[in-house]
Amino acid sequence: MNEDSKVLLKKIGxxxxxxxxxxxxxYENRLYRFIKSKLNDSSEASDILHETFMEVWRKADSFEGRSKVSTWLFGIAYYKTVDRLRKRTPVPMSDEDMPELEDTNPDAMACLLSQEKNRHVTYCLETLKVAQRMVMQLAFFEDLSYGEIAKIVDCPENTVKTRMFHAKQAMKRCLAGRMGEGK
Structure with missing residues (x-):
């Protein structure tokens, strides 16, 4: 797919x-999921997706081929998303936002516990510094290597590793606190 992408970029240029x-x-679906996972807002994600592809249209001829096309593309989306995140304050989900569930199914409790764990993970991800959250999401949700992430966020690979280390530590502390472990 990378070679096809390079040919397309040359033609776009x-x-x-x-x-x-x-x-x-x-790239539309994959890039939209990436952006939406950071913003959790469909409208904003669509806006940034559009902005990202407009940037591709304007700058396709500047692609030098030193990275994979997807790394270059996700880098553009990353910076546009970070800019948008800086302009707003994240609003963590509160316990009141969870709907009341009636136990009508023997598996309802398991579903409720799973939902609660997901809510805790989402909350803890939102409490991370933006740089830490981005490397964690690029690694775990986009399955990118540290080298690819380093190119996207424009920093040394060791910085990505350090951010990931601190993100994992912060997630452990946050999850332990929210789930009542270690007390």
Whole structure:
């Protein structure tokens, strides 16, 4: 797919609208999921997706091929998402936001516990510093290597490893506190 992407980018750089449409179709869903996982807002995610692809249209001819096309593309989306996050304050979910569930199914308790664990993980992810949250999400949800993440966030690979270490430690502390462990 990377070679196809490079060919499409070259054509986009020459103004080929069909190549742009093909490139868009190739990456739209994956990139949207990535952006939405950071913002948790469909409307904002759609806006940033559009901004990212407009940047691709304008800068396709500047792609130098020193990284994978997807790394370059996710880098653009990453910076646009970080800019948007800096402009707003995250609102963590409160316990009141959880709907009341009636126990009508023998598996209802298991579902409730699973939902609660997911809520704790989501809350703890939101409490991380933006840089830590981004490397964690790129590694675990986008399955990118530390080297690819380093290119996306434009920092040394060892910095990515350090951010990941601190993110994992913060997640452990937060989850232990929220789930009542270690008391």
């Amino acid at each position: 020459e103004g080929d609208e069909k190549a742009f449409a093909d490139f868009y179709m190739m």
